[in-house]
Amino acid sequence: MDPDLIDANLVFAKTPAGEEAMLQRTRVVQRNVRMVLILVDGNATVAELCDKTGNAPITQNALLELEHDGFIERRIEKNSVWRHAKDSPTGIVATAMRAVSEFSTFGDKTVPPVEEPASDDQKGRSIPFPESRGSHPSRAPGSLTPQPSLSGGPLSGAALQLQQEATAAKPAATAEAVPKPSLFDRLKAFARPTTADEAPTLKPIRRGRRRWSLTWPLGLLLGGLSLCAMLFLLALFFPYANYLPEVEASLAQSIGQPVRVDRMRVSVYPRPGLLLVNVRLGEGSDGIEIAEIRLQPVLQTLRADKILFREAELSDVRLSAAAISNLSRMLASVASPSARAGVQQLTVSNAAFSFAELTIGEMNGHCELSADHLLESISLRSRDRGLQLKLNPNERGLAVQIDAIAWRVAQGSPYLFDSLNVKGVIEGSDWVIDSFESRIFDGLVRAAAILHDGQQAAIAGELSFERINARKLGEALGIGSQFQGEAHGKLKFSAHSASWPDLPAAVQASGNFTMHRGRLGGIDLPEAVRRSSTTPATLGGWTRFEELSGAITVTPNAFLFSRLALNAGLMQSTGQIELSRKLQLRGRMEVLMRGQADRSSRSILISGPLQSPLTQTPNR
Incomplete structure (x- = not known):
């Protein structure tokens, strides 16, 4: 419909659907249409709405679209003859005379036609209604007739009664016309996916308190939960x-x-x-x-x-x-x-x-x-x-294979195996370890052993080690980090004890070792030779060496390093050192300085605790 055909004096009011559209933004999406819907209050005319928006064509198109969608409707009572003829005194008088003569019982009821003003601005225009539009048609202001007052006259009571009966019969007829959908139809509607073009269904506004009703999905859910609860309680x-x-x-x-x-x-x-x-x-x-x-x-x-x-x-x-x-x-x-x-x-x-x-x-x-x-x-x-x-x-007993990577024997243990591979067989009370290979302390350890579980715990075997970090080994054994170097060697060991936890303290071993590029912490042999003091003194410092070799013997009471040979450039030294379980040193080293005129060796006595050894020259 052409927006120019809208009467500027028309008044629009929101329908119940329009009130719901105000609360739900998805009902009216376009911004200009929603703005006009907000401005419609049932009192403002079309001209006033156009003045508020500042764009008459957009406002009129929005009004037509809202009216077509059922969000607003025209208020006929607001467009009365008094409002239509407010600018024409002749129109006011003529309309009033027509309203009085229509209900009068005396005289001629024929009223001469009211002469319309000649101006085009004051001339009303009627809006044709298409048949497809669902809203109620309204009359143009030029053709409006005043509604008869029902407050007086002999027909006022009958008219009021007829109006009430018609109003009461309208909902009943609507309810009878729309049958209640069956359960199958509701299931189909529930399963059918909605489309974007489909208009949402408007629910009627319910007055009063909403009553709770049990739907079939909620009933199925509650039934399933009840069944699960019963089964749980039964179990x-x-x-x-x-x-x-x-x-x-x-x-x-x-x-x-x-x-x-x-x-x-x-x-x-x-x-x-x-x-x-x-x-x-x-x-x-x-x-x-x-x-x-x-x-x-x-x-x-x-x-x-x-x-x-x-x-x-x-x-x-x-x-x-x-x-x-x-x-x-x-x-x-x-x-x-x-x-x-x-x-x-x-x-x-x-x-x-x-x-x-x-x-x-x-x-x-x-x-x-x-x-x-x-x-x-x-x-x-x-x-x-x-x-x-x-x-x-198997037939021999139980074959055991252990593989580990970055494995610690126990929580907080100093023995961290970078890799470990153990293969053996348990035969009765003996565990025969055929192969033991481990990477630990930056080096490699290979061993073979037999563990016996009888009246006494026993172990016997031999091992070889390569590139072992002496500092890390000393820290793990609890003797400190004073000895540094890269150790190689072989050992044969055995132990017997009444219980397995006491077995490490009873270990006896013997073998030989060689250390490269290391140092002896707390023992400065060149300084001890230079001082030549017969009084025991703690010199501190250290003795660097290129190679240190010797034999090692482990007993339950001490570690004995014998046949020691130390090469450190111009200095050479031989001797032996004993380290007790209480970390006390006792030993003697013969030192030869090849850079001096006197090529005779000097004896150095070593004693005291491992952390701060004492050195002295013997009395002649």
């Missing part, structure tokens, strides 16, 4: 103790050994399953004590003669050579056709491997089973994945 308070003897009998028949279980319950988090707490499998020293066994059954086999468990997890279990051998026999019995229970996968968590009193703990892993569900090997790894342990039962 929590189920009398498992009544079925515990049957479970023990079934497990004992399957593994072929006695089984004892303290209690049984169901666990949901972190992994669902049937928990057996404080379990002991077998009897005697070969028995296996397990803190928890988590069983995950195959649901299809619960009603079968043989129940299969998808996974059996052993928690807090101590694995020794005897326990692993017994576990292998148990799994062989479980794999037999007569067993009432079977397992497809066996895992372990927080396990510990032990030989005598030596233990490597806090490891997780799994048992590798053959196609016949027999035990082939057990693979374990530490929590930080720094150490991996593989145990293979």
Whole structure:
């Protein structure tokens, strides 16, 4: 419709849909249309709205668009004859006379036509309504007739009654015309995706308090939650103790050994399953004590003669050579056709491997089973994945393989292995280590040994070392960092003790060593020769050398370095030094200075604590 056909004196008011569009920005998106919708208040005319916006064409187009969409409507009562004829006294008088004569019972009711003003500015224009527009048509100001007053006259009561009946019948007819959608239609509407061009459905404004209603999605959700809660409570308070003897009998028949279980319950988090707490499998020293066994059954086999468990997890279990051998026999019995229970996968968590009193703990892993569900090997790894342990039962006993990278023996231990590889076999009470190779203290250590667990703990073997950092080795042994250099050598060692923790203090070893490019801290041999003092004195300093070689003997009481030969340029020295377990030095060195005229050697006595040695020349 042409915006020029809009009467400047028309007054628009918001519909209920327009009031909702004010609150929801998505209903009216265009900025100019929304601005005009905000300015429409039911009192301002079209001309006043155009003055407020400053752009008459945009304002008129926006009004037409809002009216077409049902957001505003025309107020006829505001466009009365009095407002239309406010600029024409003749029009006011003529309209008033027509209103009076229309309800008068005397005289001629014919009213002469009112003469319209000749000016084009004051001439009203009528707006044609297209048939497709859903809003109510309004009359042009020129054709408006005043509404009859119902306050007086014999027909006022009847007219009011008819109007009320028509108003009451209108909602009832609307309700009967629109049938309530069925459940299938609502499901289709719920599943059908909405498009961007589809206009949102306007919900009727409800007066009063909104009543809560249970919809079918909410009902399904509440039903599912209630079912889960009931199942959880049933699993929590189920009398498992009544079925515990049957479970023990079934497990004992399957593994072929006695089984004892303290209690049984169901666990949901972190992994669902049937928990057996404080379990002991077998009897005697070969028995296996397990803190928890988590069983995950195959649901299809619960009603079968043989129940299969998808996974059996052993928690807090101590694995020794005897326990692993017994576990292998148990799994062989479980794999037999007569067993009432079977397992497809066996895992372990927080396990510990032990030989005598030596233990490597806090490891997780799994048992590798053959196609016949027999035990082939057990693979374990530490929590930080720094150490991996593989145990293979065989005819000789239990094959043990240890691989580690950046692994520390214990928390806070000074022994940090850059890499470690150990291969051996446990035969009864002996652990024969065929190969030991480790990178530690910037060097390489190779060894072979036998560990015996009997009435006394015993160890015997030999080792070789290359490029060992003497400073780091001294710090790990607790003798300090006074000795520096790169050490090479070989040792044979053995030890016997009543207990394994006391075994390191009982070690006896002998061998030879060579150090390159190092120094002896706290012992300054050239300065001691220059002073030639018979009084013991702490000189400090150090003695640098290119090579230091000798023999080493380790006893439970001391470290003895004998046949020492030190080369340091123009100085050469020989002798021996003894270091006690209490870090006290005692020794004698013969020093020869080749740069002096006197080529005779000088004797230097060394004594005192390792941190501050005393040097002196002997009395002649």
